[in-house]
Amino acid sequence: MTEQAPGKVDMEKIVSLCRRRGFIFPSSEIYGGLSSCWDYGPLGVELKQNIKQDRWRAVVQERDDIVGLDSSILMHPQTWVASGHLEGFTDPLVECKNCHLRWRSDDFKGNICPSCGGELTEPRLFNLMFKTSMGPIEDMASVVYLRPETAQGIFVNFQNVVNTTRMRLPFGIAQIGKAFRNEITTGNFIFRTREFEQMEIEFFVKPGTDEKWFNYWVEERTNWYVKLGIKRENLRLRQHSKEELAHYARLCSDIDYLFPMGWSELEGIANRGDFDLVQHASFSGKSLDYFDEETKEHIVPYIIEPSAGADRSFLAFLCDAYEEQLAEGEIRVILHLHPALAPIKIAVLPLSRREKLVAAAKQIYADLRQCWMVSYDDAQSIGRRYRRQDEIGTPFCVTVDFQSLEDEQVTIRERDSMNQIRVPTSELKNTLQSKLEGESLFILPPGGQIWKGDKGE
Numbered sequence: 001m002t003e004q005a006p007g008k009v010d011m012e013k014i015v016s017l018c019r020r021r022g023f024i025f026p027s028s029e030i031y032g033g034l035s036s037c038w039d040y041g042p043l044g045v046e047l048k049q050n051i052k053q054d055r056w057r058a059v060v061q062e063r064d065d066i067v068g069l070d071s072s073i074l075m076h077p078q079t080w081v082a083s084g085h086l087e088g089f090t091d092p093l094v095e096c097k098n099c100h101l102r103w104r105s106d107d108f109k110g111n112i113c114p115s116c117g118g119e120l121t122e123p124r125l126f127n128l129m130f131k132t133s134m135g136p137i138e139d140m141a142s143v144v145y146l147r148p149e150t151a152q153g154i155f156v157n158f159q160n161v162v163n164t165t166r167m168r169l170p171f172g173i174a175q176i177g178k179a180f181r182n183e184i185t186t187g188n189f190i191f192r193t194r195e196f197e198q199m200e201i202e203f204f205v206k207p208g209t210d211e212k213w214f215n216y217w218v219e220e221r222t223n224w225y226v227k228l229g230i231k232r233e234n235l236r237l238r239q240h241s242k243e244e245l246a247h248y249a250r251l252c253s254d255i256d257y258l259f260p261m262g263w264s265e266l267e268g269i270a271n272r273g274d275f276d277l278v279q280h281a282s283f284s285g286k287s288l289d290y291f292d293e294e295t296k297e298h299i300v301p302y303i304i305e306p307s308a309g310a311d312r313s314f315l316a317f318l319c320d321a322y323e324e325q326l327a328e329g330e331i332r333v334i335l336h337l338h339p340a341l342a343p344i345k346i347a348v349l350p351l352s353r354r355e356k357l358v359a360a361a362k363q364i365y366a367d368l369r370q371c372w373m374v375s376y377d378d379a380q381s382i383g384r385r386y387r388r389q390d391e392i393g394t395p396f397c398v399t400v401d402f403q404s405l406e407d408e409q410v411t412i413r414e415r416d417s418m419n420q421i422r423v424p425t426s427e428l429k430n431t432l433q434s435k436l437e438g439e440s441l442f443i444l445p446p447g448g449q450i451w452k453g454d455k456g457e
């Protein structure tokens with residue numbers, strides 16, 4: 001897991017970019033940080049929000065067979081007995097007899113400590129759920145758990161959704177929210193952390209149609225990453241072996257991404273069968289079956305579950321977008337982020353800080369901010385400002401120059417090609433809208449022209 005995948009960006013470069021430009025900071029850094037917890041800075045929060053928004057749009061807004069849910073993180077403790085997490089959500093843990101570091105024993109072979117070479121203990125099972133207590137008295141009766149997956153909030157609300165909506169099989173419930181796991185081995189930046197966000201769908205289907213829906217979701221989810229710019233060759237599908245399957249799963253395939261440390265899981269698609277609804281019905285004593293109007297039968301639906309991590313997707317989108325180019329003796333870092341994901345969509349750059357120019361540029365900045373996340377930058381040379389925007393993935397820069405004051409035109413510079421067009425200010429918003437939606441730069445609005453100095457300097 002720690003080796004560098006051939007031809008891939010170095011993880012150190014991604015971490016350094018995130019730190020330098022305010023995507024991600026170590027949690028509680030002024031106190032020395034907290035192991036494997038991270039804070040999303042001003043640009044990071046935008047990128048993560050955009051990932052979650054696009055996912056919500058794709059699976060809830062644009063579909064008529066999935067509804068959303070936002071269930072609580074703390075749930076009745078019986079939930080975790082019924083789900084099997086209290087019993088089975090464990091990793092084999094070994095401890096070094098010398099340095100006392102703890103490791104997941106299935107991460108490596110042998111019984112030698114990877115850190116100091118000391119001898120390791122025999123593995124023992126370690127439950128990954130975080131415990132806390134509810135109310136003022138700390139005793140066994142008050143123990144609750146931070147949810148290790150968002151899925152259970154969906155299962156326990158299955159009947160509520162059926163009763164309050166007109167959803168009929170096949171249909172899904174989607175949720176995006178925090179999950180917590182006391183992971184033994186963390187690391188690789190935000191790849192595996194103890195607090196993270198999941199984006200899950202539980203898709204309820206008639207038994208017998210589950211295989212078809214499983215295949216459907218594998219394809220649908222893969223296409224989502226590709227649509228948002230991940231190169232298809234950096235994705236692969238990996239089916240779990242029988243020994244590897246989670247206790248609830250009949251079948252599971254991972255969509256793996258070629259991360260800097262090698263192929264690793266980005267999203268899992270599982271066929272959970274009727275395990276969860278049967279378990280919760282049995283432990284709660286409440287019926288969680290479904291009345292099929294066609295056959296007039298009560299059935300327990302099967303569940304197909306596409307489950308992704310928002311943080312892991314964040315890392316994959318960053319790694320895939322990262323490129324270094326050598327331009328005029330300098331390294332130019334470009335994040336080729338899809339416009340839908342880019343934290344800042346447009347940067348407004350006045351050519352100088354002269355008063356008249358600033359007034360015109362600020363007016364444009366205020367106007368564009370009504371529609372998108374826009375930044376304004378007037379520090380240093382225009383070339384340096386372009387580089388700064390390239391590095392954070394801003395798809396378009398709008399430059400206001402002295403000629404703009406006379407002809408009421410501005411230039412639009414495209415991040416990836418560095419090409420420029422010049423358009424009337426009155427056409428700017430519509431033009432940017434079309435370009436952000438993917439229109440070719442050289443399709444011009446009325447009065448627009450291809451700008452000559454197309455190197456962007």
Ligand code: GAP
Nearest residue numbers: 149151191192193196266267268307308309312
């Ligand atoms: N409900 C099914 C479930 O939770 P999972 O494979 O354990 O399945 C689903 O988790 C996704 O959640 C993973 O594919 C990964 O993207 C993300 N994930 C899981 N554990 C994580 C962790 N410790 N840190 C970051 N993301 C994690």
